[in-house]
Amino acid sequence: LKKEKIDLICLAGFMRVLSADFIKEYRNRILNIHPALLPSFKGVCAIKDALACGVKITGATVHFVTEDIDSGPIIIQAAVKISPEDTEETLFKKMHDQEHKIYPWAIDLFCRSKLKIIGRKVKILE
Numbered sequence: 129l130k131k132e133k134i135d136l137i138c139l140a141g142f143m144r145v146l147s148a149d150f151i152k153e154y155r156n157r158i159l160n161i162h163p164a165l166l167p168s169f170k171g172v173c174a175i176k177d178a179l180a181c182g183v184k185i186t187g188a189t190v191h192f193v194t195e196d197i198d199s200g201p202i203i204i205q206a207a208v209k210i211s212p213e214d215t216e217e218t219l220f221k222k223m224h225d226q227e228h229k230i231y232p233w234a235i236d237l238f239c240r241s242k243l244k245i246i247g248r249k250v251k252i253l254e
Contacts, residue, residue: 129154136238139193140231143172148195156245158193159238161231163223165189165205170198175219184210186219188226190234192245201250203243204230 129137139160151158164174165187171177178186187207192200206226210219237243237252244251 136235137193138231138235140227145197146193151193151195156192159203159231159234160191160193160198160200161227162189162191162198163220163227164198165207166191166198166202175216175223178210179214179216179219186210186223188223188230190230192250201245201248203234203237203250203252206230 134154135157137154137158139158142160146158162170162174163186164170164178165185166189168183169175169177169181169186175186185207187205189205190203191198192203194200206229208219208222208226214222234243242253244253
């Protein structure tokens with residue numbers, strides 16, 4: 129990555145914990161998409177957990193990666209309504225539809241230097 133002078137790392141379904149050293153090396157240059165409205169339902173079972181808890185709305189979150197899993201500053205979120213008929217499979221599809229909208233948007237904002245991290249918050253610049 130250093131040799132190629134990579135500016136941005138985008139994770140999607142990676143399901144691995146990156147080392148603290150790696151994250152420090154690429155601080156504020158690693159994005160992840162997560163199938164929940166963080167900070168709710170962190171980890172690998174977000175969709176299953178949302179259904180089990182009976183929430184009516186969940187969603188997708190694009191966030192910066194930090195050493196703590198699914199805890200980085202939030203860039204963009206999209207809400208997804210859960211219907212009584214939803215299964216893990218149907219909810220996954222709804223989530224995926226939203227993820228395909230917000231992840232490219234977040235990447236575009238990053239590439240155009242339109243994101244400013246202020247503490248735990250991300251401000252989208254005009």
